[in-house]
Amino acid sequence: MGRQPCCEKIGLKRGPWTVDEDQKLMNFILNNGIHCWRLVPKMAGLLRCGKSCRLRWTNYLRPDLKRGPFSEMEENQIIQLHSRLGNRWSKIAAHFPGRTDNEIKNHWNTRIKKRLKLLGVEPETHERFELPEKHDPKDDQLLQHCSWEQENNNSEAASLKQEGVGLGLEDTDNLMHGFGALWDILDMEEMKLEPNPSSSSTTALYMEDTCYPNMDESVSLLQGSRPYCYQSVDPLSSWDGLHHLEENFPVGNNH
DNA sequence: AATAACACCAACCGCGCTTGA
DNA sequence: ATCAAGCGCGGTTGGTGTTAT
Structure with missing residues (x-):
C-alpha cells in the first residue's frame, strides 16, 4: 500500500x-x-x-534569499562541503545563508560537476583521475571561463592562496591538496558560526x-x-x- | 532564418523522518 | 509501542532561454 x-x-x-x-x-x-x-x-x-x-x-x-551567481569562494566551499557531506544539499545549504538547497544542487549538477571533471577530479568521489591527452577544444573554452582561473582577481581567494590553498588551473596537482587546506580554514570558521535561524x-x-x-x-x-x-x-x-x-x-x- | 543542441533552473515526486495522539 | 499525518530532503523532470550549426 x-x-x-x-x-x-x-x-x-x-x-x-x-x-x-x-x-x-x-x-x-x-x-x-x-x-x-x-x-x-x-x-x-x-x-x-x-x-x-x-x-x-x-x-x-x-525574503532572505540571496539570488545571483555563485562567487568563486562559494563554489570552492560547496566543493569542500560536498566532499565531506556528499549529496546532503540541505546540510550544505546551511553554510550559505540566503542560498537554497535546490539552488546549490542545481549549481552543482549543471556547473561544478562539469568543471571538476575538466580538472580531472571525479565529482562523486572527489578523487583525481587521469585526464585524456586529447580532449574537446570546447573544454578549453569552458575552462577559460572557470572561476578558479580568475582567483587572482578575488581578494578572498588570494588570501587563501597565501595560506597555501592553490586551486589554480596551472597547478592542478595542488587541487586536492588545496581543498584540504581550505577545509582547515572552513572548519575553523564553522566553529565560530552561530546557528542560522533562517536555515529552516x-x-x-x-x-x-x-x-x-x-x-x-x-x-x-x-x-x-x-x-x-x-x-x-x-x-x-x-x-x-x-x-x-x-x-x-x-x-x-x-x- | 530555422532548428537542433545545450544549459539552466523551477517545480514535481516519492521516500524517510519526526511528531503527536 | 504503534500508527497516521505532515514535513523536509534528494532525485528527477520539463519548460524556457541561449548558443551553435
Whole structure:
C-alpha cells in the first residue's frame, strides 16, 4: 500500500506560479507567518497543495534569499562541503545563508560537476583521475571561463592562496591538496558560526517592522530588487487567531 | 532564418523522518 | 509501542532561454 497523497489533488493547480499566486502566498505568509503548510493554500486562497506552497516560498519567495551567481569562494566551499557531506544539499545549504538547497544542487549538477571533471577530479568521489591527452577544444573554452582561473582577481581567494590553498588551473596537482587546506580554514570558521535561524523553512520569520509591500512593491520584489518591507509577525500567536478560519476552510482528510 | 543542441533552473515526486495522539 | 499525518530532503523532470550549426 503506497503512501496517501499529501492533499486532495483533484482541482489543484500545478506548474509555474503566476504573479498573482505569488502575491497571495506572500501576503498570507508575511501577515500570518507559517504554522501549517497544509492550511496555507486554503487560507491564502490558492489552488495549490501545501507542499507546492512550501517549495515556492523556500526556493523563491523567501525574503532572505540571496539570488545571483555563485562567487568563486562559494563554489570552492560547496566543493569542500560536498566532499565531506556528499549529496546532503540541505546540510550544505546551511553554510550559505540566503542560498537554497535546490539552488546549490542545481549549481552543482549543471556547473561544478562539469568543471571538476575538466580538472580531472571525479565529482562523486572527489578523487583525481587521469585526464585524456586529447580532449574537446570546447573544454578549453569552458575552462577559460572557470572561476578558479580568475582567483587572482578575488581578494578572498588570494588570501587563501597565501595560506597555501592553490586551486589554480596551472597547478592542478595542488587541487586536492588545496581543498584540504581550505577545509582547515572552513572548519575553523564553522566553529565560530552561530546557528542560522533562517536555515529552516519552518522557523519563525525574522522580519523588519513594517508593512507588507503593496502590489507595485511586491512585483518589484518578484523581479529581484527586494524592497524589504514586512510585517512583524509572531507565527505561532498569529495562527492561534486563525483557528476559526480553519473551521471555514475544513482541511480535507484523505486518510 | 530555422532548428537542433545545450544549459539552466523551477517545480514535481516519492521516500524517510519526526511528531503527536 | 504503534500508527497516521505532515514535513523536509534528494532525485528527477520539463519548460524556457541561449548558443551553435
